[in-house]
Amino acid sequence: MLKYFSVGLIAQLLTNGVLFGTMYGIAAIGLSLIFGTMRIIFIAQGTMIIFLAYICYWLFTLFGIDPYLSLIIIVPLSLLLGMGFYQTLFKEAAALEDKNISLLIAVGLMFLMENLMTVIWTGNPRSILTTYTSLVFRPIGIDVTFTRLVALLLAVLSTVGVILFLKKTLIGMAVRAASEDMVSATLVGIGPHRVNAVAFAIGIGLAGVAGVSLAAIYPFDPFYGFIFVLKALISLALGGIGNVSGALLGGIILGLLESLASFFLSGGWSDAISYAVFLLVLMFKPEGLFVRSIQKA
Amino acid sequence: MDVLYGDVQAVWDLSIHVDEGMIVALVGANGAGKTTLLKTISGIVRAKRGEVLFSGKSLTKLRPQEVVDLGISYVPEGRRLFSTLTVLENLKLGAYPPRARPLFDKSLERAYGLFPLLKERKNQRAGSLSGGEQQMLAIARALMAIPDLLMLDEPSLGLSPLIVRAMFELICTLNIQKVTILLVEQNIHQALKIAHQAYVLKTGKIAMSGRGDELLANQEVQKAYIGERWSKPRTLSSPS
Amino acid sequence: MKDKRAVILACLVTIAFAIVPFFLDVSTSYLGYLLFLFFCYTIIAQGWNFVAGYTGQISMGQHAFFGLGAYTTAILWLHDITKTGYYFDPVTMFLSGLVPVILAIIVGIPLLSRLRGDYFALGTLGVGEIIKVVFVKGGAFTGASDGLHLPSTVFESMKPYYWTGLFLAFFATALVYFLTRSRVGLALRAIREDETSAASHGIHLLKYKIFAFAVGGFLAGLCGSLYGIYLFHINPDSVLKLDWTLYPILMCVIGGNGTIMGPVIGAFFMNALFAVTDIYLVQLHPIVAGILIILVMKFMPRGLIGLVDTIKSRR
Numbered sequence: 001m002l003k004y005f006s007v008g009l010i011a012q013l014l015t016n017g018v019l020f021g022t023m024y025g026i027a028a029i030g031l032s033l034i035f036g037t038m039r040i041i042f043i044a045q046g047t048m049i050i051f052l053a054y055i056c057y058w059l060f061t062l063f064g065i066d067p068y069l070s071l072i073i074i075v076p077l078s079l080l081l082g083m084g085f086y087q088t089l090f091k092e093a094a095a096l097e098d099k100n101i102s103l104l105i106a107v108g109l110m111f112l113m114e115n116l117m118t119v120i121w122t123g124n125p126r127s128i129l130t131t132y133t134s135l136v137f138r139p140i141g142i143d144v145t146f147t148r149l150v151a152l153l154l155a156v157l158s159t160v161g162v163i164l165f166l167k168k169t170l171i172g173m174a175v176r177a178a179s180e181d182m183v184s185a186t187l188v189g190i191g192p193h194r195v196n197a198v199a200f201a202i203g204i205g206l207a208g209v210a211g212v213s214l215a216a217i218y219p220f221d222p223f224y225g226f227i228f229v230l231k232a233l234i235s236l237a238l239g240g241i242g243n244v245s246g247a248l249l250g251g252i253i254l255g256l257l258e259s260l261a262s263f264f265l266s267g268g269w270s271d272a273i274s275y276a277v278f279l280l281v282l283m284f285k286p287e288g289l290f291v292r293s294i295q296k297a
Numbered sequence: 298m299d300v301l302y303g304d305v306q307a308v309w310d311l312s313i314h315v316d317e318g319m320i321v322a323l324v325g326a327n328g329a330g331k332t333t334l335l336k337t338i339s340g341i342v343r344a345k346r347g348e349v350l351f352s353g354k355s356l357t358k359l360r361p362q363e364v365v366d367l368g369i370s371y372v373p374e375g376r377r378l379f380s381t382l383t384v385l386e387n388l389k390l391g392a393y394p395p396r397a398r399p400l401f402d403k404s405l406e407r408a409y410g411l412f413p414l415l416k417e418r419k420n421q422r423a424g425s426l427s428g429g430e431q432q433m434l435a436i437a438r439a440l441m442a443i444p445d446l447l448m449l450d451e452p453s454l455g456l457s458p459l460i461v462r463a464m465f466e467l468i469c470t471l472n473i474q475k476v477t478i479l480l481v482e483q484n485i486h487q488a489l490k491i492a493h494q495a496y497v498l499k500t501g502k503i504a505m506s507g508r509g510d511e512l513l514a515n516q517e518v519q520k521a522y523i524g525e526r527w528s529k530p531r532t533l534s535s536p537s
Numbered sequence: 538m539k540d541k542r543a544v545i546l547a548c549l550v551t552i553a554f555a556i557v558p559f560f561l562d563v564s565t566s567y568l569g570y571l572l573f574l575f576f577c578y579t580i581i582a583q584g585w586n587f588v589a590g591y592t593g594q595i596s597m598g599q600h601a602f603f604g605l606g607a608y609t610t611a612i613l614w615l616h617d618i619t620k621t622g623y624y625f626d627p628v629t630m631f632l633s634g635l636v637p638v639i640l641a642i643i644v645g646i647p648l649l650s651r652l653r654g655d656y657f658a659l660g661t662l663g664v665g666e667i668i669k670v671v672f673v674k675g676g677a678f679t680g681a682s683d684g685l686h687l688p689s690t691v692f693e694s695m696k697p698y699y700w701t702g703l704f705l706a707f708f709a710t711a712l713v714y715f716l717t718r719s720r721v722g723l724a725l726r727a728i729r730e731d732e733t734s735a736a737s738h739g740i741h742l743l744k745y746k747i748f749a750f751a752v753g754g755f756l757a758g759l760c761g762s763l764y765g766i767y768l769f770h771i772n773p774d775s776v777l778k779l780d781w782t783l784y785p786i787l788m789c790v791i792g793g794n795g796t797i798m799g800p801v802i803g804a805f806f807m808n809a810l811f812a813v814t815d816i817y818l819v820q821l822h823p824i825v826a827g828i829l830i831i832l833v834m835k836f837m838p839r840g841l842i843g844l845v846d847t848i849k850s851r852r
Contacts, residue, residue: 041655089831098838100595103655104790105834107783112827119824173386174393177379183341184377186361187370189394189442226779230666233659272670275663282660283651 012142013259019148020217021255022155023210025248027232028239029162030203030210032247035236036179037192037199038094040102044110046229048204051113052078052211053220057126060215067128067216068150074208082204085109086197094196110226117222127219151213158209159248162202166244175199179242231258234278240288249290311347311503313496315446320468320478322488322509325498331481332374334498335448338479339371340364351446366394370444374451374481376435380424384415384434387423391441400443408437411467429460436467440476447471448479453487465491489513543798544714551707558696567812569695573767575808576702577760582785582792582800583709584756589786590795591717592749593729594649597782598661601668602637602754604777606761608672609633611685611771633762634755640668641754645747669777684772687765698767705763706801709756714797716752725749757781780823787826791833793842802841 027045034042052074059065059073086094089109093102135146166172171194178185178195186192214220214228231254239250254274261270281289311334315321323331336342338349340361349356356364361371379387388408392401409416412433418426423434432452439447449468453461465487472478472491482488489495492509497518505512512518554572561569581599589595610633614626648660716722724745727735736742765771784807785800792803807826814821837844 041659089835093834096838099654100589100593101834101838103595103658104786105831107786108827108830108834110827111783111823112831115821115823115827119821170389170393173382173390176382177386177390180379180381181377183361184373184379185390186341187339187365187373187377188390188438189362189365189397190390191360191362230662266674268670268674272667272674275667275670279648279660279663279667282656282663283647286656 008142013263014256015142015144016148017256017259018252019145019152019255020259021235021252022152022248023213023251024228024231024235024254025239025251026155026158026206026210027228028235028247028251029159029244030206031229031232031236032239032241032244033162033175033179033199034203036242037175037182037196038090038102040090040094040099040106041233042200042203043103043106043229044113044225045203045207045232046227047110047113047222047225048078048081048207049211049214049228050220050222050225051117052208053215054117054121054126054211056212056215057121057128060128060130066130067212071154071209071212074212075205078208078211079201079205082201083197085204086200090196090200091193095192114222114225121222123221123223125219125221128215130216133216145217147213147216151217154209154213155248155251158206159245162206163244165202171195171198230278231274234274234281237278237281237286238289240290243288243290246288246290250288253289311498311501313503313506314494315477315479316494317445317477318472318475319493320472320480320491320509322492322495323479323481323498324483324485324488324495325504327483330498330501332450333501335371335373335450335479335481338364338448339369362394365442365444366396368396368443368445369448370439370442370446371448372435372439372450372452374454376431378423378431378435378438380422382423383420384423384426385419387434387438388415388419388441391438392443394442397442401441404441404443408440411440411470412437428455429457429463432456432460432464433467440471444476446477446479448481450481451483452480453482453484461487485518486513489518547707547710547798551703554703555700558699565695569699571808571812573695573699573702575804576699576706577764578785578788578804578808579706579801580702580709580760580763581757581781582789582804583706583713584753584760585782585785586789586794586796586800587713587716587756588749588753590789590799591722591725591729592746593654594746594750595654595658595786596661596750596753597658597786598644598665599753599757599785600777600779600781601661601665602640602757603761603764603781604668604672604773605637605640606633606758607765607768607771607776608685608761609636609758610762610765611687614687615685630759630762633765634758637754637758637761638751641751642747645750646743649746649750650743665777665779665782669773672777673773684770684775687769687771698763701763705759709759710797710801712752712756717797721745721748784826787830789840791829791840793840796840796842799840799842806841 027049031042031045034040034045055077056067056070056074059070060067065073089105090102093105096102132146137144137146137149166176174185174190175195175198177188178190178192179199182192185195232251235250235254236247237250238253239246239248254277257277258270258274261273265273311330313321313323313334323334325331333342337344338356340356340359340363344357347357351367351369354367356367356369359367365371379390382390388405389401392398392404397404414430415434415437418430423431426434436447436449436452452464452468456464461484468478468480469491480488480492489509489512495507495509495512496503497505497512505515505518507515557572558569581603584602585596585599610629613629613632644661644664648657648664652660717725724735724740727738727740728742728745732742761776765776768775785804788803788807789800790803791807792801793799807829810825810829811822814825833840837847839846
């Protein structure tokens with residue numbers, strides 16, 4: 001396994017890890033927003049990401065639209081989709097005491113989407129190849145894939161966007177308030193359905209960004225979504241629920257962990273380690289690794 | 298305006314009346330149903346039977362955020378501020394209901410006028426304020442919604458006597474500024490002093506009602522609730 | 538007296554199912570296979586029902602227990618450990634149920650003592666995934682990703698599978714029935730209603746939660762064992778897939794969580810539905826499952842049994 005051990009190699013692994021991890025990060029931010037307001041773990045987030053990746057793929061193969069350009073279509077589409085899903089699926093369930101019902105609806109949605117995608121696009125992995133998908137830069141001897149760099153950029157932009165939204169807009173403040181204490185929020189006049197829908201829409205919007213990033217980097221198949229959401233959950237656990245930049249950092253840490261582990265150990269074990277870390281964090285540090293909150297979602 | 302009431306698990310066949318411009322106090326031991334009553338009016342809890350009428354309008358089926366927009370603000374027990382948000386953000390959210398938003402600037406001025414301290418600390422996280430400051434913020438936030446009726450649940454809880462006195466002075470000031478007040482208090486003495494009208498609740502029912510000063514002077518009330526402090530002189534050896 | 542009638546009905550139904558192989562050639566008929574699946578899912582669903590319906594802890598790790606049961610059976614058989622020589626060895630099956638119990642206890646102690654609700658569900662999910670990796674990496678002992686093979690020459694007919702499946706399904710239902718009516722069941726329901734109050738009455742929360750979790754694991758393991766023997770080829774993809782957790786959950790929920798007959802009805806209904814959709818397109822059935830669970834959760838969260846109750850109380 002350790003054929004050669006050099007700083008360059010480590011730097012490469014770290015870079016890859018960071019770049020890939022940002023996608024886990026934005027998925028995690030979406031989960032955090034949804035959990036903050038609705039108190040459910042939206043287990044279908046990964047599947048949504050894959051679905052939007054497929055849409056990106058479709059736009060590319062049917063209309064020749066460049067993936068990054070397709071963001072113009074996909075982001076509004078995912079925001080609308082999020083709003084739509086909330087209204088049709090989760091609205092009544094969110095008001096119930098028993099959060100398991102919402103969880104099960106999310107499970108049902110995941111199942112539904114996964115298999116719908118299999119019917120439409122078959123189970124074979126798809127990927128997008130453009131002129132730049134194999135473009136690689138080589139600053140200081142490390143390979144930096146262009147698409148991964150763009151993914152990082154998109155992730156950072158999205159995170160900043162979300163933070164600004166939460167900080168500067170009234171509805172964003174309302175989302176933060178509702179995430180902290182929904183009952184008190186209603187007492188100042190904030191309608192729970194309004195904030196839930198907004199949080200959910202943004203969550204899916206972020207899934208859209210992640211989906212496009214993913215589509216340009218890796219081949220994907222309908223069932224990858226579940227694995228992805230587990231990773232997003234791990235990132236969320238690491239970063240601490242309610243902490244937007246923490247979620248991004250959590251994703252990056254996970255990316256690093258995976259990158260290193262899958263190099264020094266074989267692929268399967270790196271997954272097991274990720275899950276083990278997940279369990280440990282859930283049990284011993286459920287508020288996340290970054291206890292001091294940088295920004296609350 | 299009237300607030301009439303009916304029954305709910307913790308409250309049995311209760312009826313109270315709050316007239317416009319008055320301070321009405323609800324006193325009684327813990328668990329007597331006072332908070333439940335306020336919760337029902339604000340819409341957090343639903344009454345099994347009975348009606349809540351506000352200036353002729355029925356509030357019974359409304360949700361809390363709708364009740365706020367009609368002019369009733371509720372400051373719950375324990376304040377329940379948004380501790381991770383700043384003072385200013387809390388105040389901004391206070392003016393969230395549509396009826397209050399256009400008047401935000403004016404309301405903010407008024408709030409700063411009443412509580413200059415809040416202006417100083419406007420960018421501080423609400424959770425980092427002291428107990429008294431938090432209570433002030435909670436009331437200020439409720440005022441941002443420009444309520445006609447302000448409901449306060451145990452505002453003096455956990456505060457030092459000096460601040461409590463300032464609190465009650467503030468309540469009177471607000472009342473003079475045309476805010477009707479429905480007050481739930483453990484501190485019976487202070488509450489009855491400022492109340493125009495008061496109800497004494499016991500295990501979900503009204504035990505007594507009348508004008509504030511009358512009830513204060515009432516022997517039974519004194520013995521049952523105000524207790525040792527005012528009826529017996531303190532001796533050096535008594536623990537307190 | 539409603540109880541007595543229900544019990545008699547259940548016994549009659551079981552007997553009815555038992556006679557089926559005399560009229561139908563279960564080995565070749567599709568119906569026989571379907572019924573077998575129905576029994577299998579009932580077993581796992583009852584296990585999940587007990588954990589989730591009666592204690593309120595949603596476990597998403599049943600597939601780990603199921604797979605563990607299947608692998609245990611395969612390993613015991615291949616290394617001829619129990620040396621009983623029977624193919625349908627009750628000892629092997631029992632042990633295959635027991636191994637998951639051990640896992641349940643090992644995993645349950647940290648998970649159940651620290652995690653609640655959603656977090657617990659996630660934790661069990663994580664455990665399931667870890668188990669999958671362990672089995673894939675197990676080398677020759679677990680056959681890695683190819684899995685283990687049992688001699689298929691022993692398969693003569695479907696009948697023993699059918700009857701064993703029926704028996705286990707009946708056993709699972711009866712077990713849950715008796716447990717819920719016992720002191721244990723009472724304690725569990727108290728825990729579901731209000732944990733703090735239950736604890737203050739002296740109910741040792743962790744002990745009971747682990748017990749429920751272990752029962753769920755035991756039943757899943759038994760079923761895994763049975764299915765493993767049926768399948769002959771036990772590999773991670775077939776016995777450790779999430780479907781083995783999700784479908785029983787769906788069936789339980791559709792039928793009615795927290796009831797005795799709920800899982801049975803749900804399992805029956807869903808398998809019937811799958812049978813119908815399979816005629817058109819095999820992929821359709823998970824899609825249908827997904828739609829179904831959404832609809833059920835939205836409109837009748839208490840499942841079919843809840844619906845019946847609601848209709849009855851409206852009259």
